[in-house]
Amino acid sequence: MSLRALSVVSEAYPLVKTGGLADVAGALPAALKPYDVAVTTLIPGYKKVMKALQRGEILHTYPDLLGVEAKLIAGTAGGLDVIVLDAPELYGRDGGPYLDPTTGKDWPDNWLRYGVLGRAAADLAEGRAGGLGVDIVHGHDWQGALASAYLHYDGSAVPSIVTIHNIAFPGWFPIETFAHLGLPQRAYSIEGVEYFGGVGFLKAGLHTANAITTVSPTYAEEIRTKEFGMGLEGLIKTRKDHVFGIVNGIDTNVWNPATDPNLAAQYDARTLHLRRQNRRMLEKIYNLAEGFGPIFCVISRLTTQKGMDVLADLTDDLVAMGGRLALLGSGDTKFETAFIAASNKHRGKIGVTIGYDEALSHLMQGGADAILIPSRFEPCGLTQLYGLRYGCVPVAANTGGLADTIIDANDAAVNAGVGTGFLFNGVTRESLTTALQHTITRYANRKVWKSLQEQGMRADCSWTKSGRQYADLYRRFAKAGSHAVAASAVHNI
Numbered sequence: 001m002s003l004r005a006l007s008v009v010s011e012a013y014p015l016v017k018t019g020g021l022a023d024v025a026g027a028l029p030a031a032l033k034p035y036d037v038a039v040t041t042l043i044p045g046y047k048k049v050m051k052a053l054q055r056g057e058i059l060h061t062y063p064d065l066l067g068v069e070a071k072l073i074a075g076t077a078g079g080l081d082v083i084v085l086d087a088p089e090l091y092g093r094d095g096g097p098y099l100d101p102t103t104g105k106d107w108p109d110n111w112l113r114y115g116v117l118g119r120a121a122a123d124l125a126e127g128r129a130g131g132l133g134v135d136i137v138h139g140h141d142w143q144g145a146l147a148s149a150y151l152h153y154d155g156s157a158v159p160s161i162v163t164i165h166n167i168a169f170p171g172w173f174p175i176e177t178f179a180h181l182g183l184p185q186r187a188y189s190i191e192g193v194e195y196f197g198g199v200g201f202l203k204a205g206l207h208t209a210n211a212i213t214t215v216s217p218t219y220a221e222e223i224r225t226k227e228f229g230m231g232l233e234g235l236i237k238t239r240k241d242h243v244f245g246i247v248n249g250i251d252t253n254v255w256n257p258a259t260d261p262n263l264a265a266q267y268d269a270r271t272l273h274l275r276r277q278n279r280r281m282l283e284k285i286y287n288l289a290e291g292f293g294p295i296f297c298v299i300s301r302l303t304t305q306k307g308m309d310v311l312a313d314l315t316d317d318l319v320a321m322g323g324r325l326a327l328l329g330s331g332d333t334k335f336e337t338a339f340i341a342a343s344n345k346h347r348g349k350i351g352v353t354i355g356y357d358e359a360l361s362h363l364m365q366g367g368a369d370a371i372l373i374p375s376r377f378e379p380c381g382l383t384q385l386y387g388l389r390y391g392c393v394p395v396a397a398n399t400g401g402l403a404d405t406i407i408d409a410n411d412a413a414v415n416a417g418v419g420t421g422f423l424f425n426g427v428t429r430e431s432l433t434t435a436l437q438h439t440i441t442r443y444a445n446r447k448v449w450k451s452l453q454e455q456g457m458r459a460d461c462s463w464t465k466s467g468r469q470y471a472d473l474y475r476r477f478a479k480a481g482s483h484a485v486a487a488s489a490v491h492n493i
């Protein structure tokens, strides 16, 4: 039976991207197609999205959607079947989807910008805004999570799923916003949207969705603990029979070193020597002196979640050990400043690009020797998957999806020829230094290193398996309706 899913999301590659969420939301529709699931993506009408929209057809006009004029327009954009929520007052701004570029802070009306998204999703699912048939609603992160709450309090028969891409972003807003969200008064309770004295979009979704997924099995376990649960661990534990960990895949067409137009030289596992040309190009771009030591790259938000404080502290050691560093990222000013200072101090050894550059990120995966991911927590992580596919060996913290997707190249794994990267425990100066030293030693053994690269490139990082898991989950809940109770836990999926 073919199934119709409505994906509710605040970013989707190639339309708008600030991180891994966009990659997943952009790739999942194609991943689900082979399993006879047709996904329509409901996305805000940011300027970029309106520009990319083709064959737009107005489905519904709202004179007053939580106080705002809006339209729902169906069409295609960036290769996706979309419904765009066109509300110029909320989305027709220059800047990022979440941040006001003039202040560097969140848009102050984000509660409304993503509140209306949830309301519109529920209207679409319930047939109140155009005749779109929807068997299941799939909201992503806090921005998409309120859809489940609206469906729940409307008493809708359409079931919903919420995916946690990062539980550290709860979508918390002051209590005053509640009155404007159009939810019934009874929704403001501990069993509803109330969260630390305000409104919690993610929490509301986690309470009211029929199922909760997160983006790796290990993270699904981790968020049940105080250390990782960000205050939501109690709720996650209560709903443990409805929580499923499904690891992210990657779009193997967009990320394919044999065809990637962003590379100086395309290659595959049998022509790894061609990577040298990409490495040379990277050395030029980053003003790195040619040398024998490995080039570590970082492609990341520069935040403490990503362990950038620890890395920024040991750039001297990295260079002293014979490594080089090429970093692409932006984030906390203090880390940006620290890395720029390190590159000035270690000219020819450390190169830094502050900003966001999709094309350069591909070249880095195709030319650097290893990718560093010292995250304190990592729900799934995508850069290690791109690294594996590109023969850029991941060196990563043993947490979340990193633990689920990298096979640590300890002696046994090397002897058996199955290692694909390096995992280290705890994000400390000591653990990262040891991991760097270990990587540099392994790198010196060309045979071992080549085998690591080849193993990684052979790993299946595609959406094939995970697409099927999502499709199975959709079917299970769509069939059972919105009052379904899941029978199996995380590990059974």
Ligand code: ADP
Pocket: 018, 019, 020, 021, 023, 299, 300, 301, 328, 329, 330, 355, 356, 357, 358, 361, 380, 381, 382, 383, 384
């Ligand atoms: P998160 O979503 O937590 O930021 P992920 O590893 O899941 O981390 O996904 C990050 C995505 O964003 C990857 O596709 C990565 O290549 C990309 N990315 C991160 N920083 C940059 C940057 N500065 N320039 C280009 N791409 C970036």
